[in-house]
Amino acid sequence: MTEAVIRPLVVDDLPGVLLLEQRAHAFPWSAGNFGDALVSGYYMVAMETGGQLIGYGIVQVILDEGHLLNITIAPDLHGRGLGRELLLHLLDYAKTHTDTLFLEVRPSNTRAIALYQACGFNEVGLRRNYYPARDGGREDALLMAMAF
Numbered sequence: 001m002t003e004a005v006i007r008p009l010v011v012d013d014l015p016g017v018l019l020l021e022q023r024a025h026a027f028p029w030s031a032g033n034f035g036d037a038l039v040s041g042y043y044m045v046a047m048e049t050g051g052q053l054i055g056y057g058i059v060q061v062i063l064d065e066g067h068l069l070n071i072t073i074a075p076d077l078h079g080r081g082l083g084r085e086l087l088l089h090l091l092d093y094a095k096t097h098t099d100t101l102f103l104e105v106r107p108s109n110t111r112a113i114a115l116y117q118a119c120g121f122n123e124v125g126l127r128r129n130y131y132p133a134r135d136g137g138r139e140d141a142l143l144m145a146m147a148f
């Protein structure tokens, strides 16, 4: 695979981002969620190889706190180090713009949790019934954070 490039995400990326989001998440963000994030000026990047969108990441900054709102890699490319590469890029941004970066993750998302722990995030709390679940119920969120 040609080397991955990380660049600013722009409005023209949204159709491809939405397709990828629906493939990668059981409860995907809507077009409105992505549009709002763009309008709000969040830090949004696309990852691509050979002009093909393979991932994206979004960080919201409020004063000295950052929030990793979304990190997604195309499902057929999981486990090849791309998520780590994208997360390290987002961490570089967060380090220069925030004091602490927070994120929520489903306890069932063991791949994502392993990645976050490997990159230095610590578990700092639990948000009860934070996410919708497949059975119509709710799933807690682990709150993780990294201080810089």
Ligand SMILES: CC(C)(COP(=O)(O)OP(=O)(O)OC[C@H]1O[C@@H](n2cnc3c(N)ncnc32)[C@H](O)[C@@H]1OP(=O)(O)O)[C@@H](O)C(=O)NCCC(=O)NCCS
Pocket: 024, 025, 071, 072, 073, 074, 077, 078, 079, 080, 081, 082, 083, 084, 085, 104, 105, 106, 109, 110, 111, 112, 114, 115, 118
């Ligand atoms: C989470 C996600 C971004 C990780 O991206 P990825 O490209 O698959 O991850 P990487 O290949 O960079 O792997 C990074 C680490 O994840 C862990 N990991 C990778 N594959 C794994 C697997 N099959 N099972 C458990 N952990 C795994 C390992 O700790 C790995 O580190 P290592 O390579 O040193 O062993 C990606 O799986 C994804 O897009 N998932 C769907 C969307 C999602 O859940 N986003 C996060 C929401 S909070």
